Amino acid sequence: MTTIGVLALQGAFREHIRSVEASGAKGILVKRIEQLDEIDGLIIPGGESTTIRRLIDKYNFLEPIRQFGKQGKPIFGTCAGLILLASEIDGSYDVHLGLMDIRVRRNAFGRQRESFEADLDIKGVADQYNAVFIRAPYIEGVGKEASVLATYKGNIVAAQQDNFLACSFHPELTDDHRITEHFVKMVEEAKKSLAS
Numbered sequence: 001m002t003t004i005g006v007l008a009l010q011g012a013f014r015e016h017i018r019s020v021e022a023s024g025a026k027g028i029l030v031k032r033i034e035q036l037d038e039i040d041g042l043i044i045p046g047g048e049s050t051t052i053r054r055l056i057d058k059y060n061f062l063e064p065i066r067q068f069g070k071q072g073k074p075i076f077g078t079c080a081g082l083i084l085l086a087s088e089i090d091g092s093y094d095v096h097l098g099l100m101d102i103r104v105r106r107n108a109f110g111r112q113r114e115s116f117e118a119d120l121d122i123k124g125v126a127d128q129y130n131a132v133f134i135r136a137p138y139i140e141g142v143g144k145e146a147s148v149l150a151t152y153k154g155n156i157v158a159a160q161q162d163n164f165l166a167c168s169f170h171p172e173l174t175d176d177h178r179i180t181e182h183f184v185k186m187v188e189e190a191k192k193s194l195a196s
């Protein structure tokens with residue numbers, strides 16, 4: 001069975017397990033680097049990116065997660081997780097994992113719009129997808145290897161680059177599991193091609 005780990009250092013990790021299991025894969029909470037060997041794909045959840053980074057350093061996750069991604073194993077970053085994957089944050093190259101060629105703006109929707117919901121069309125994934133945004137970042141631009149999957153009012157809110165998927169919103173907070181299902185498919189395909 002395909003096993004997907006959810007990085008469980010801080011943030012909305014438990015809800016992702018529910019979404020992974022509703023999407024037909026096994027979900028496990030990842031708290032130690034050894035567990036990366038037991039999983040086929042990794043979700044980095046929403047929360048507070050600076051706090052998650054602090055804990056990533058405390059538990060020595062930075063290089064092991066980079067290697068996991070560089071081997072071709074899929075990683076899905078949601079909200080703070082998207083920030084952790086980015087190659088540029090708020091105009092700075094002082095980044096976290098830097099695995100995905102995306103330029104990110106934190107808390108990009110401003111104070112008036114701390115949290116909101118919007119219907120999105122996510123290219124090749126879902127139409128009329130009800131997305132929940134909480135102090136969300138958006139993607140100002142993507143490199144040529146990455147493709148834009150969804151925009152909201154002209155701002156990029158979901159993107160994919162090879163084995164990396166990222167979105168600004170919280171897919172684990174609704175019962176619409178279509179983007180998690182898309183990630184599960186990415187993981188199943190990567191698992192097959194890495195085994196052959």
Ligand SMILES: NC(=O)CC[C@H](N)C(=O)O
Nearest residue numbers: 046047048049079080135
């Ligand atoms: N819901 C979220 O994950 C918010 C992200 C948060 N604003 C950050 O910068 O990390």
